Amino acid sequence: MPPLAEERADQYWFARHSKSIIFLISILAIIGIYAAFYIPVSVFPETNFPRIIVGVDNGVMPIEQMEVTITRPLEEAVRSVPGLENVRSTTSRGSAEINLFFDWNVNMIEALQMVDAAISRVQSSLPATAQIRTHRLDFSSFPIIGYSLTSNSVPQTDLWDLATYEIKPRLNSLSGVASVLIQGGQRPEFHVTVDPARMLRSKVAISDIVGGINHTNVIDSPGLLNRNHQLFLALVTGQVRSAEEVGNIVLKVDHNVPVRVRDIGTVAPAVEPVYTAVSANGKPAVLLSVNRQPDSNTVEVADEVHQEMAAIRSTLPAGVDMRPFYDQSNIVNESIKSVRDAIIIGLFLAGLIIWLFLRDWGTAVMTGLVVPVTMVITFIAMKLLGLSFNLMTLGGLAAAVGLVIDDKIVVVENIVLHRDGGEGPLQATASALKELTVPLIGSTLTPIVVFLPLIAITGVTGTFFSALAVAMSVSLLASLVLALVWTSNLSTKLIRRGHRAEGGSDVVHHDRDHHFPPGFDDDPKAAQLRRMMAAEETSISGGYFGRVLNGYEHQLRRTLRHPAWLAAFCLVLVAVSYGCYRYLGSELLPSFDEGGFVLDYVMPAGSSLQETNRVLTRVEAILRATPEVESTSRRTGLELGLAAVTEPNTGDIAVKLKDDRKRSVEEVISDVRAKVTQSEPI
Numbered sequence: 001m002p003p004l005a006e007e008r009a010d011q012y013w014f015a016r017h018s019k020s021i022i023f024l025i026s027i028l029a030i031i032g033i034y035a036a037f038y039i040p041v042s043v044f045p046e047t048n049f050p051r052i053i054v055g056v057d058n059g060v061m062p063i064e065q066m067e068v069t070i071t072r073p074l075e076e077a078v079r080s081v082p083g084l085e086n087v088r089s090t091t092s093r094g095s096a097e098i099n100l101f102f103d104w105n106v107n108m109i110e111a112l113q114m115v116d117a118a119i120s121r122v123q124s125s126l127p128a129t130a131q132i133r134t135h136r137l138d139f140s141s142f143p144i145i146g147y148s149l150t151s152n153s154v155p156q157t158d159l160w161d162l163a164t165y166e167i168k169p170r171l172n173s174l175s176g177v178a179s180v181l182i183q184g185g186q187r188p189e190f191h192v193t194v195d196p197a198r199m200l201r202s203k204v205a206i207s208d209i210v211g212g213i214n215h216t217n218v219i220d221s222p223g224l225l226n227r228n229h230q231l232f233l234a235l236v237t238g239q240v241r242s243a244e245e246v247g248n249i250v251l252k253v254d255h256n257v258p259v260r261v262r263d264i265g266t267v268a269p270a271v272e273p274v275y276t277a278v279s280a281n282g283k284p285a286v287l288l289s290v291n292r293q294p295d296s297n298t299v300e301v302a303d304e305v306h307q308e309m310a311a312i313r314s315t316l317p318a319g320v321d322m323r324p325f326y327d328q329s330n331i332v333n334e335s336i337k338s339v340r341d342a343i344i345i346g347l348f349l350a351g352l353i354i355w356l357f358l359r360d361w362g363t364a365v366m367t368g369l370v371v372p373v374t375m376v377i378t379f380i381a382m383k384l385l386g387l388s389f390n391l392m393t394l395g396g397l398a399a400a401v402g403l404v405i406d407d408k409i410v411v412v413e414n415i416v417l418h419r420d421g422g423e424g425p426l427q428a429t430a431s432a433l434k435e436l437t438v439p440l441i442g443s444t445l446t447p448i449v450v451f452l453p454l455i456a457i458t459g460v461t462g463t464f465f466s467a468l469a470v471a472m473s474v475s476l477l478a479s480l481v482l483a484l485v486w487t488s489n490l491s492t493k494l495i496r497r498g499h500r501a502e503g504g505s506d507v508v509h510h511d512r513d514h515h516f517p518p519g520f521d522d523d524p525k526a527a528q529l530r531r532m533m534a535a536e537e538t539s540i541s542g543g544y545f546g547r548v549l550n551g552y553e554h555q556l557r558r559t560l561r562h563p564a565w566l567a568a569f570c571l572v573l574v575a576v577s578y579g580c581y582r583y584l585g586s587e588l589l590p591s592f593d594e595g596g597f598v599l600d601y602v603m604p605a606g607s608s609l610q611e612t613n614r615v616l617t618r619v620e621a622i623l624r625a626t627p628e629v630e631s632t633s634r635r636t637g638l639e640l641g642l643a644a645v646t647e648p649n650t651g652d653i654a655v656k657l658k659d660d661r662k663r664s665v666e667e668v669i670s671d672v673r674a675k676v677t678q679s680e681p682i
Helices: 018-036 063-078 108-125 156-172 196-202 206-216 243-247 298-313 329-358 361-384 391-420 425-456 459-494 524-540 543-560 563-583 609-625 665-679
Strands: 051-057 084-092 095-102 131-136 145-151 177-184 188-194 219-227 230-237 250-254 257-260 265-271 277-280 283-292 320-327 596-602 629-636 650-657
Touching (some): 018 459, 051 063, 063 084, 063 095, 063 108, 095 108, 108 131, 145 156, 145 277, 145 298, 156 177, 156 188, 156 283, 177 277, 177 298, 188 243, 196 250, 206 250, 277 283, 277 609, 283 298, 283 629, 298 320, 298 329, 320 629, 320 650, 329 391, 361 391, 361 459, 543 563, 596 609, 596 665, 609 629, 609 650, 609 665
Antiparallel strands (some): 051 095, 084 095, 145 320, 177 283, 188 265, 277 629, 596 650, 629 650
């Protein structure tokens, strides 16, 4: 075998531009790492559901009156909004919920503005006491984290004041927090109990009492005062802070004698009447639910809330217990860890397999360098396309790891084969790229073409799977470019294999059925082909891998000798597959362990709050007796999310499970369902 001729780097494009390629890829890797810190993190892809919820609260107005004076006028007003397809409403005593469903192609931000404008046009014709709120439905409409406040010694009114005037403002000031919802507790107020006989003697009506208190309990400014070369803003306050001050309010003056509130009745501190029940771990509680902004990072927002609540914890009054009852960021963190572990394990196994077959640590190191760079370059495209780290994009990246590694293995193995065939480092790389460029492009575009139709699907399914398809397609395209560009550069520096395989007569030989063309034995290309085939034969023959190939060849020849049996087996396999397909269930997403679950309940219609509370107290006892349950939070007459219409016979219980448990969520749910059915049969 003649010695290898000295190779000139200027004859190969990847060698001429080696430094430029490495510099460019390094810069892209740094930008990708930087972009990863600014990509939003959430559980699901950002989805603008074509739905707007209009919630109305009007005290205890009867249903018939609510429907005539509020629900129907609002329904007629919003029907003028373009893109509206369907309107559904639910009216209850003192409340109404109107659901507006739009076409998926409608810009929901503009639609929300048009709905607000349509409602404002009829606002003047609605009762003045009606409070109307409109919400655009997306995943940020649901809380990402929740805390409960309970105490055996501090009154519920104080807990409500603590949550409303101290904790809520501090949480609202955090970056990424959209709103903080407070549920439960008791709102303090003063009750005036009038004496009809005194009212008659004083000639005072109920409207006089209400008007006198409302007009007195104010803060107003009489104007500006200019004194001592300074300008002062004067304020006059008539706010009352105690029952005694309410009793001293003057309602009227009769013959120069003031008639006060205490003259016609009694004033006592009390709480606002409530028709809901909120508890945590079996105790009356105040619940704080935090919603994030649509484009914020779920993990960062949750971390900020946890840090702020930890700082607030030290300032709480003695006897107040504050605990988290829900944290959505745990799901995201677990997903990120799963993808990280998949990449690390995939790199390790790929490097190990490459070393076992090629016996070259340089090839394993190449895989460890190229795959992470592919992932971080994908982050740049995700940032430019407005994607976020969520279950779908992370799943796409995890699934793409195998295909990304496959590109590297194919290129590296072919380069090693040419090196062992006697070619120099640069020539071996050039030959491998010449042979593999077209096949690699085809093999990469094939899965991309399969996933591209998912991008065109509309609806929830399209929104979810388009994120997966985009993440996987971008990573595969980045992998293709790096496999052809960066792998070729690294191979000249890291691959040290070069064991030439001599001869090759045992590999390329003549037989009576196949004849080589004339001049084949003297052709230089044929000689190179013989050397490469000999190198390949040497690498796969002998040892464990050789025995595997021999066994495979034996089984393959045995199978091909019985084509009828092979065809029958294929038909049976197709029939069994079709039967399995018919009996398989279908769902948008597979079930996964969220570390908790929500128990929704509906008591018989007309059940009172006391009866519902009695039954749910037993259900809470069952949950607390379950070993895997860490904490619970219950809402009766209320719900998580944007529900505007609720009744005292409905609600939910959010159950948080322990991390170190032996049973899965499904097993715990089945156990709890059986115990609840036995304790409270329908």
